Amino acid sequence: MTITITHGTLAQMQERLIPASGYGKPKTATIVGADYTLSGGLLTLEPTAPTITITASGRVPVAVLDLDSLELPIGTYTITTKAKAANYRDSEDSNAVTYVVQPTLDVPSVSLSGKILTITDTDGNATGFDIYDGDTVLASVPNT
Numbered sequence: 001m002t003i004t005i006t007h008g009t010l011a012q013m014q015e016r017l018i019p020a021s022g023y024g025k026p027k028t029a030t031i032v033g034a035d036y037t038l039s040g041g042l043l044t045l046e047p048t049a050p051t052i053t054i055t056a057s058g059r060v061p062v063a064v065l066d067l068d069s070l071e072l073p074i075g076t077y078t079i080t081t082k083a084k085a086a087n088y089r090d091s092e093d094s095n096a097v098t099y100v101v102q103p104t105l106d107v108p109s110v111s112l113s114g115k116i117l118t119i120t121d122t123d124g125n126a127t128g129f130d131i132y133d134g135d136t137v138l139a140s141v142p143n144t
Helices: 007-017
Strands: 005-006 031-032 034-039 040-047 053-056 075-077 097-099 109-113 118-119 128-133 134-140
Touching: 005 075
Parallel strands: none
Antiparallel strands: 005 040, 031 053, 034 040, 075 097, 109 118, 128 134
């Protein structure tokens, strides 16, 4: 999954989140949990962890939420946000992003008898199995 943020979107976020006085726009930003490139005002993030945190110098507020912590039921969600603060009107809705919660397969049961490896699909939903030696895939077999 790649997340792309345009310069225009960054500017809109700054205008909505930063009051007219008392806050400075960020001079630097730190991104944790993603590889990134910035080209022609286009910031592209390639996630490397379940949570991406972007922090900036100055007093720019940054909020991070690990969506796994919500324990949402399986399904597809269209997520938007609104900025809120005392003595301010709520912002308009942000751009929408899609978040998909997929079911997790149960761990298969494995046994070895001589040279025969037996894999049991404990929940009956797996269509196949990858067999590993450490991080190396040795074989892929269908669930029959």
